[in-house]
Amino acid sequence: MTPLPPEPALRRLAAAIEVGEVSVREVVEAALHRIATRDATLNAFTVVLDESARLAAARADAEIAVGRYRGPLHGIPISVKDLIDVVGVPTTAASRVTDRSPADADAPVVARLRSAGAILIGKCNLHEFAFGTTGEDSAFGPTRHPVDTTRSPGGSSSGSAVSVAGGMVTASVGTDTGGSIRIPAAACGLVGLKPTFGELSCDGIVPLAPSLDHVGPLTRCVADARIMFAAMRGTTTAADTTTPPARRLGCPRPYFLDQLDDEVRAVFEQALERLGDAAWAVSTSPIRHASDTATVCLHLVLPEAAAAHASSLERQGEAYTEGVRVRLELGRYVLAEDYVRAQRGRAVLAQAVDEALADHDALVLPSLAIPAPRLGIDTVELGLGGRPVSVRNVMLRLTQLFNATGHPAVSIPCGQTASGLPVGLQLVGRRSCTEQLLAVAEACEQVLAPEA
Amino acid sequence: MTLTLDDWLDAAQTNAERRQLPALGPLLTALADATRALREAEWNHHAASRPAPETPQPDDTPTT
Numbered sequence: 001m002t003p004l005p006p007e008p009a010l011r012r013l014a015a016a017i018e019v020g021e022v023s024v025r026e027v028v029e030a031a032l033h034r035i036a037t038r039d040a041t042l043n044a045f046t047v048v049l050d051e052s053a054r055l056a057a058a059r060a061d062a063e064i065a066v067g068r069y070r071g072p073l074h075g076i077p078i079s080v081k082d083l084i085d086v087v088g089v090p091t092t093a094a095s096r097v098t099d100r101s102p103a104d105a106d107a108p109v110v111a112r113l114r115s116a117g118a119i120l121i122g123k124c125n126l127h128e129f130a131f132g133t134t135g136e137d138s139a140f141g142p143t144r145h146p147v148d149t150t151r152s153p154g155g156s157s158s159g160s161a162v163s164v165a166g167g168m169v170t171a172s173v174g175t176d177t178g179g180s181i182r183i184p185a186a187a188c189g190l191v192g193l194k195p196t197f198g199e200l201s202c203d204g205i206v207p208l209a210p211s212l213d214h215v216g217p218l219t220r221c222v223a224d225a226r227i228m229f230a231a232m233r234g235t236t237t238a239a240d241t242t243t244p245p246a247r248r249l250g251c252p253r254p255y256f257l258d259q260l261d262d263e264v265r266a267v268f269e270q271a272l273e274r275l276g277d278a279a280w281a282v283s284t285s286p287i288r289h290a291s292d293t294a295t296v297c298l299h300l301v302l303p304e305a306a307a308a309h310a311s312s313l314e315r316q317g318e319a320y321t322e323g324v325r326v327r328l329e330l331g332r333y334v335l336a337e338d339y340v341r342a343q344r345g346r347a348v349l350a351q352a353v354d355e356a357l358a359d360h361d362a363l364v365l366p367s368l369a370i371p372a373p374r375l376g377i378d379t380v381e382l383g384l385g386g387r388p389v390s391v392r393n394v395m396l397r398l399t400q401l402f403n404a405t406g407h408p409a410v411s412i413p414c415g416q417t418a419s420g421l422p423v424g425l426q427l428v429g430r431r432s433c434t435e436q437l438l439a440v441a442e443a444c445e446q447v448l449a450p451e452a
Numbered sequence: 453m454t455l456t457l458d459d460w461l462d463a464a465q466t467n468a469e470r471r472q473l474p475a476l477g478p479l480l481t482a483l484a485d486a487t488r489a490l491r492e493a494e495w496n497h498h499a500a501s502r503p504a505p506e507t508p509q510p511d512d513t514p515t516t
Contacts, residue, residue: 295490298483326475330483333464333476338487341496348495 010170010224014072020064024075024119028057031077031121034168043143044162046082046092048122053077056119063117072227074117079163080173082123083130084215085204086110093206094126094138096319097312107204109173109215109232116231121169124159128324130175130208131305132156133183133395134373137321142375146188147420151372154187154395156180160218161188171228175205176214178297179367179399182411185218186367186424189413191441192218193225194399195434197406200232209304212297212403221449222412222442229434242439249275249427250285250360255293256398261370262383267415267423268366271448275364278447285360288352292345293401294393299334299342300404306331350405357407357430362440367411367424369394398426408434410441414448457484457491 016022032050039045060075080086083093085103092098106114114120125143127135135143135158143158145151146166153162157174161184164172174181176194185192193216200215207213217228251257251272257265272282306313309328317325356363370380373395379388402409407428414425427444429437461484468476490496 289493289495292489292493292495295486295493298486299490302483322475326473326479329468329473329476330479333467333480333483335460335487338490341490341493345490345493345495 009220010076010227011072013076013170014074017064017075018069024057024060024064025054027075028053028077028119028121031169034166035122038166038168041144041149042146042162042166043141044124044159044166044168045079045122046094046125046140046159047089049086049089049120053119053121056114060117060119070115070117073113073231076118076171077121077169078113078118078171078173079122079124079160079169080110080120081126081130081157081160081175083126083175083206084110084123084173086120086123089123091206092123092139093129094140095128095321096139097316098206103204105204108201110204112234113173113228113231118231122163124157124163124172126159127156127180128321129206129309130156130177130180131324131327133179133392134375135159135184136375137323139321144375145372147422148372150374151421152187152375154184154368154372157184157218161185161190161192164188164218164220165190170220171224172218173215173228173232174218175202175208176216176399176403177208177212178301178396178403181214181216181218182367182399182409182424182426183395185411186426187372187422189416189422190218190220190411191222191225191413191445192216192411193229193434193438194402194409195229196408196432197403199408199432199434200229207308209301209308211304212301214403222410222438222445225410226435226438226442229438242436245361245440245443247280247443248360249280249282249362249364250356251282251364252287252290252356253284254286255290256287256365259369259382259389259394259397260366261380263417264366264369264371264423267417268425271414271425272364274447275444280444280447282364285356285363287349287356287363287401289345289348290352290401293349293404294397296342296345296349297396297400297404299338300346302327302331303334303339304331306334346404349401350407353401353405353407353428354430357428361429362437363428365426365428366398367426368399369397371417371421371423402428405431407431408437410437412441412445412448457488460484
């Protein structure tokens, strides 16, 4: 395992661009060079937009030359998951099913990032149609973990995470229907933000389950996520107006800490101790009915995904990867009455999360119950003598509840295993209070960052 | 006539076989287990304005 050298965080790079210490052209050429040397192994990109990136870099440099600096994303190289429309480029969803005709327009989040000055370097590999947690089932082949290429970087936003963790771009955009931003962020040692449901437009993004789908950024630190999130909303990164956190966290131990890899558990508990040492009060705050999470989410995501893919399944069923096809087909058998029951469960769980958040700045729990899993495995054992559990189920276990309830959630790095695999800590905030959640995350990050 | 989960599972398995999707078989069985749990969730009983059973009865399959 050879850890890749860290690339400058967005803010540092932005400062260098703003004062002319480095040109956008140089930044973009460096990103393209890193992709050329690294991506043959990592397979993070489905397409590299080198020509358009060079043109955009020239325009960005020209703007700076005449004093038009757009802000902290001006000239910053980014990538987007290849589920998101980029004008003139086919949206493949990492599938052989899509028609591969170029998109007519940028998705709103892409248009806003470009308007803020970001340079789109390429589109990223993913688990086909975002319906998986490992990134393995892809028409482009699996994406590989930058620390250990025999492992999955997590998914479904696998390429987005690796494009950042592998040092090829500064930030990326992913989507999250059950954890697909936070899971790879945790597995790769990044910050991954799933905002409040509906806060960012999912227009121009291939849907998986529309009532659970979210879009959000993957970055190296919380401050960078804040910049990306603001641009994706179409707002400026004005001075932080959130109130300082009261430094009270609630840990929903029952259910969420029941099934954890031993090393993940140890790293997470050490993180809580470090927060306690830094004057954060962490108390147990159970979420009622949390054990119903998987059942409720299953009956929401399966029929919604099946509805989104019904005609393609009829016309081109055999073009899907086998694992994705069979799960989509499964959704066609869920009864409408059970979908309605699951909607009822969603409301019950949302109220339970609200109750658990009372008197706390945020809930704190691990993001991912296992370290990055080896490619090609279906089950893992948790602890010595533990019975095998499904990789897919265990990877979704800690994240999917907050897709159903719509609460904002962010994964930040909190340590690593003995073999150097990152471990993520998840913070969950109040609905429509994503900025406040980011303020809490930034304060926790200062305690938990390796250099802290 | 009732429509029990077992009836539904039998019909779904037969349909999946006819459609030559054998990989669906074990997933349908797992889905049936999950659906049973969904229907037996405490909050579903509350929402249906009837009390949750003290002890689930194995042969008391939820019906529509």
